[in-house]
Amino acid sequence: MRILCLLILILLAPVFTLAQSEQFEMVKVAEDVYAAIRKEPPGLTVNGNSVFIINDRDVIVVDTTLTPGTAKEELAALRRLTNKPVTYVINTHWHDDHIMGNQVYRDAFPHAEFIAHVKTREYLPTTGLANRKQAMAPDGYPAFINFLRSLLERNKKQSGEPLSAEERSTYASDLEIAESYMAENPGVEIVLPTITLDDRLTLYRGERTIDIRYLGRGHTSGDIVVYLQKEGVVITGDLVILPVPYVGDPQSHPGDWSATLQRLIALHASVIIPGHGPVLRDDSYLQLMSRLFASIREQVEAAVRRGETLEQTRKSVKLDEFRKTFVGESPVRRAIFANYVIGPAVAAAFHDASCKADC
Numbered sequence: 020m021r022i023l024c025l026l027i028l029i030l031l032a033p034v035f036t037l038a039q040s041e042q043f044e045m046v047k048v049a050e051d052v053y054a055a056i057r058k059e060p061p062g063l064t065v066n067g068n069s070v071f072i073i074n075d076r077d078v079i080v081v082d083t084t085l086t087p088g089t090a091k092e093e094l095a096a097l098r099r100l101t102n103k104p105v106t107y108v109i110n111t112h113w114h115d116d117h118i119m120g121n122q123v124y125r126d127a128f129p130h131a132e133f134i135a136h137v138k139t140r141e142y143l144p145t146t147g148l149a150n151r152k153q154a155m156a157p158d159g160y161p162a163f164i165n166f167l168r169s170l171l172e173r174n175k176k177q178s179g180e181p182l183s184a185e186e187r188s189t190y191a192s193d194l195e196i197a198e199s200y201m202a203e204n205p206g207v208e209i210v211l212p213t214i215t216l217d218d219r220l221t222l223y224r225g226e227r228t229i230d231i232r233y234l235g236r237g238h239t240s241g242d243i244v245v246y247l248q249k250e251g252v253v254i255t256g257d258l259v260i261l262p263v264p265y266v267g268d269p270q271s272h273p274g275d276w277s278a279t280l281q282r283l284i285a286l287h288a289s290v291i292i293p294g295h296g297p298v299l300r301d302d303s304y305l306q307l308m309s310r311l312f313a314s315i316r317e318q319v320e321a322a323v324r325r326g327e328t329l330e331q332t333r334k335s336v337k338l339d340e341f342r343k344t345f346v347g348e349s350p351v352r353r354a355i356f357a358n359y360v361i362g363p364a365v366a367a368a369f370h371d372a373s374c375k376a377d378c
């Protein structure tokens with residue numbers, strides 16, 4: 020549990036590179052707009068989607084994956100589409116699975132600017148640095164790697180039951196991701212945003228308008244979305260994650276997340292590119308996430324009004340119906356829902372609901 024908590028501080032998502040075929044699919048979502056959708060199974064650790072917006076004279080990249088190795092693979096795929104230079108890299112938020120490839124773009128395009136929310140700029144050299152050091156310490160990723168290796172070697176869960184095929188492939192992917200993180204990321208130089216926004220920043224490129232917006236707190240306090248109105252495309256970062264949202268305590272704000280998602284839905288995009296998972300063509304999953312977070316907020320606020328402690332609130336909040344909908348029969352999703360939704364979301368919502376000032 021402590022390992023999972025550490026990991027959630029640092030990413031909430033990753034991929035391995037060598038000896039494997041590319042672990043992403045380039046999906047054309049509009050004319051000259053391509054999403055690199057990660058193919059690793061949803062697990063305890065993951066890599067993030069990226070998007071390439073090819074304009075008349077340049078390219079804008081949204082999010083840069085968990086490791087330089089995977090960013091290089093995606094840059095090579097971009098090069099097969101165009102030789103135009105990357106001029107802007109937008110980071111939707113500060114987690115490692117969205118920023119650790121920044122260095123690759125900075126090295127390849129020394130004049131590129133890096134855009135993010137002002138909170139991302141504040142977080143990366145402070146809390147982010149401390150959390151990354153913790154993740155790389157022996158009880159962070161190295162302990163997680165040992166845990167996964169022993170699970171796979173024994174082929175048994177902690178309960179003694181054998182691993183299912185889904186569990187084996189997920190933990191094998193988690194292991195590769197964790198190993199590539201430790202192999203590559205200790206040497207990575209964090210590239211900070213060179214341009215920040217609080218609320219909104221618009222780029223104009225020929226006929227294209229790239230609208231970068233802050234819609235409110237959710238996965239973090241610095242989530243931004245990239246909206247191409249004419250194309251009907253929105254790039255959401257981790258405000259939207261499939262098949263189960265990842266919530267961090269204390270970094271996420273589940274109490275605000277539902278309203279933020281409603282602002283996202285109100286953009287009426289016909290193509291929604293999530294931070295993790297496949298491209299969506301309608302808002303039904305966003306509505307489901309919104310209902311989940313509205314329910315968490317409502318239940319936690321009621322518990323706080325009754326004067327319950329966090330431990331009592333954990334018991335009184337009921338999310339069984341949502342768990343069935345998100346998890347289905349999958350034990351892996353069940354573990355993700357328990358570790359990345361129920362535990363941290365109730366705690367983070369409790370913190371925000373109990374907070375009187377400066378929250």
Ligand SMILES: [Zn+2]
Pocket residue numbers: 030031032066067114116117257294295
């Ligand atoms: Zn992520």
